Amino acid sequence: MTSSPTPLDPERILRIREAAHRIRQYALIQAEVQGQGYIGQALDIADVLAVLYTDQLHLDPLEPDSEDRDRFQLSIGHYALALYAALTEAKFLPVEELQTYASDDSRLPMSSMRTYTPGVEISGGSLGHGLGIANGVAMGLKRKGSDRFVYNLLSDGELGEGSTWEAAAVAAHHELDNLIAIVDFNDQQADGKSTQMLSMEPVTDKFEAFGWIVRRCDGHDVEALLCHLIELRETEDPRPRVLIVDTTLGKGVDFLEAREKLHFMKVDQEEWSVAHEKLAESHQVLMQESGR
Amino acid sequence: MNQSTIPQNLRSGAMSADLVKDGQRAVPAPLGHALVDAARQDERIVGLSADLAKYTDLHIFRDAMPERFYQIGMAEQALLGAATGLAMDGYVPFASTYSVFATRRAYDFLLLDIAEANLNVNLVCALPGLTTGYGPSHAATDDLAILRGAPNLTIVDPCDAIDIQQAVPQLAASDGPTYLRLLRGKVPAVLDEYGYTFELGRAKLLRDGADVLFVSSGLMTERVLEAAKELERDGIGVAVLHAPTIKPFDEEALVAQLGKGRLVLTAENHSVVGGLFDTVARTVASRGLGERVTSIGLPDAFLEAGALPTLEDRYGVSVRAIGETVRGML
Numbered sequence: 251m252t253s254s255p256t257p258l259d260p261e262r263i264l265r266i267r268e269a270a271h272r273i274r275q276y277a278l279i280q281a282e283v284q285g286q287g288y289i290g291q292a293l294d295i296a297d298v299l300a301v302l303y304t305d306q307l308h309l310d311p312l313e314p315d316s317e318d319r320d321r322f323q324l325s326i327g328h329y330a331l332a333l334y335a336a337l338t339e340a341k342f343l344p345v346e347e348l349q350t351y352a353s354d355d356s357r358l359p360m361s362s363m364r365t366y367t368p369g370v371e372i373s374g375g376s377l378g379h380g381l382g383i384a385n386g387v388a389m390g391l392k393r394k395g396s397d398r399f400v401y402n403l404l405s406d407g408e409l410g411e412g413s414t415w416e417a418a419a420v421a422a423h424h425e426l427d428n429l430i431a432i433v434d435f436n437d438q439q440a441d442g443k444s445t446q447m448l449s450m451e452p453v454t455d456k457f458e459a460f461g462w463i464v465r466r467c468d469g470h471d472v473e474a475l476l477c478h479l480i481e482l483r484e485t486e487d488p489r490p491r492v493l494i495v496d497t498t499l500g501k502g503v504d505f506l507e508a509r510e511k512l513h514f515m516k517v518d519q520e521e522w523s524v525a526h527e528k529l530a531e532s533h534q535v536l537m538q539e540s541g542r
Numbered sequence: 543m544n545q546s547t548i549p550q551n552l553r554s555g556a557m558s559a560d561l562v563k564d565g566q567r568a569v570p571a572p573l574g575h576a577l578v579d580a581a582r583q584d585e586r587i588v589g590l591s592a593d594l595a596k597y598t599d600l601h602i603f604r605d606a607m608p609e610r611f612y613q614i615g616m617a618e619q620a621l622l623g624a625a626t627g628l629a630m631d632g633y634v635p636f637a638s639t640y641s642v643f644a645t646r647r648a649y650d651f652l653l654l655d656i657a658e659a660n661l662n663v664n665l666v667c668a669l670p671g672l673t674t675g676y677g678p679s680h681a682a683t684d685d686l687a688i689l690r691g692a693p694n695l696t697i698v699d700p701c702d703a704i705d706i707q708q709a710v711p712q713l714a715a716s717d718g719p720t721y722l723r724l725l726r727g728k729v730p731a732v733l734d735e736y737g738y739t740f741e742l743g744r745a746k747l748l749r750d751g752a753d754v755l756f757v758s759s760g761l762m763t764e765r766v767l768e769a770a771k772e773l774e775r776d777g778i779g780v781a782v783l784h785a786p787t788i789k790p791f792d793e794e795a796l797v798a799q800l801g802k803g804r805l806v807l808t809a810e811n812h813s814v815v816g817g818l819f820d821t822v823a824r825t826v827a828s829r830g831l832g833e834r835v836t837s838i839g840l841p842d843a844f845l846e847a848g849a850l851p852t853l854e855d856r857y858g859v860s861v862r863a864i865g866e867t868v869r870g871m872l
Contacts, residue, residue: 363658364659365658365659371630372630372655372659373654373655373658373659375654376650376654378619379623379650379651379654379655381623382619382620382622382623382624382626382627382651382655383623383624383626383627383630383655384623384627385620385623385624385627386623386624386625386626386627386628386629386630386631386635387627387628387630387631388627389612389624389627389628390627390628390630390631390632390633391631393588393631393633394631412619413619413620413623413651416617416619416620417617417619417620417623419615419617419620420614420615420617420620420624423615424612
């Protein structure tokens with residue numbers, strides 16, 4: 251099910267696009283430290299995180315544990331560098347700290363963990379856990395009478411875990427209308443394309459059958475992402491909500507987009523500066539198309 | 543079935559709700575009532591179950607405080623996930639199911655979401671060891687072996703209603719995660735006769751004796767106390783150290799009882815692999831005490847289905863079998 255988004259203030263959209271560009275830059279900085287990593291996923295989810303962290307989430311970097319905050323939970327722990335990039339953009343982390351990514355004694359481990367990093371809500375990594383935890387947090391927020399929301403980012407691969415569907419059923423049964431799940435549909439898992447391995451399509455139908463409000467859009471269309479996330483938050487309806495976002499691995503760096511799709515991408519030493527250049531180019535094109 | 547294969551004098555293997563013997567003092571649903579009492583004092587307490595509230599005594603809590611109870615359905619991974627999220631928001635969840643489901647099916651969630659984050663989630667799990675005749679699908683003979691490797695987790699194996707009633711508020715008050723091997727239904731009241739009180743993390747000497755030392759946990763403490771009375775009539779002095787907290791283990795209380803020239807046995811309602819015996823043996827070995835320790839417990843085997851009294855005798859964990867083991871060794 252797709253609804254046509256309403257036009258939004260162009261300045262708002264541009265601001266989010268600029269933030270998404272910086273999140274991609276921050277992701278590249280971290281990946282270069284290790285010479286490899288989940289850079290494909292970080293680039294594919296940057297637009298979603300930009301909409302959330304610079305527009306939708308009610309957060310205060312000075313009070314990361316404030317009761318009165320929205321909770322963003324990264325179920326897919328290996329997307330950590332994307333989350334650290336977004337937390338940097340949202341001023342939870344200083345830019346310099348990105349250089350420590352996945353190094354000894356760093357607060358930024360390869361897989362994100364709640365006990366390591368300010369602003370990281372859950373320990374991800376073992377897939378199929380996030381949505382169940384989000385249920386409990388959503389239940390807790392309701393008990394407190396809070397109107398804050400829980401956002402849970404999971405992946406298309408994670409839909410293969412039975413526990414995800416246990417959690418989906420529980421969320422609908424308990425009418426957790428303060429829960430918004432986001433599924434990154436990049437059609438990529440460790441062994442290859444998700445749809446060729448254990449296809450969970452039609453995903454929208456499955457979530458609808460489980461009793462959820464479902465929207466699906468291009469995960470790089472900032473305006474569509476924003477419209478859907480606003481609508482999903484504001485809709486008066488007892489059902490939990492899910493936004494499925496179709497994304498491109500390596501988005502924004504053309505040679506990574508074109509490279510053989512790999513779960514864990516290796517990038518040669520000399521390619522990093524090229525990657526930064528290509529990212530700047532694609533951002534410039536995007537801005538020109540927007541009339542800037 | 544051929545007529546000739548039907549045995550005589552059939553005893554039922556049906557799920558028995560109660561552990562209590564005829565004429566024994568007992569408390570109905572001690573977990574449920576203790577949790578209601580604790581929840582009246584502590585607003586943070588909530589209850590959850592995965593389709594087994596009625597069979598884990600959590601229905602008492604559910605009926606007394608329905609607005610604080612979540613029925614998750616037959617979904618143990620979702621049960622532990624929801625308990626995790628509630629604890630992250632400052633609530634103190636008591637989540638119930640059978641031990642086999644919490645430890646085997648949902649272990650990854652127990653370990654990574656609850657134990658790693660050191661959250662105050664309290665798992666109350668029924669059918670520990672041999673308390674059902676259903677066989678391996680329901681009998682948690684391996685839960686301690688699975689869970690002792692989980693950092694941060696406090697593990698409690700209560701003997702009776704007294705242990706359970708007194709443990710509940712202490713489990714809620716302790717900051718980290720806990721796992722209680724739940725005895726349900728009408729549960730015997732035993733330990734109050736020994737001037738005993740439950741203290742989380744402490745083992746206590748219930749009786750002293752010159753010839754034999756039992757280190758026991760769970761319902762086996764009741765059985766070794768019974769066996770001790772019988773052995774005493776034969777002039778055999780038996781000491782019983784009850785160690786309901788399996789982890790962290792009260793090593794000092796154990797060490798204080800060793801080196802007295804007594805026959806030392808552990809008694810546990812669990813496989814002899816990975817439970818109380820291994821915990822005691824680890825202490826003895828690491829301290830260089832060189833004491834011989836004999837284990838009474840369930841075999842390293844898949845248990846047969848059948849009636850509990852039959853199986854308890856067969857596996858050497860009945861009062862009679864315990865007495866025979868001791869006599870055979872003295």
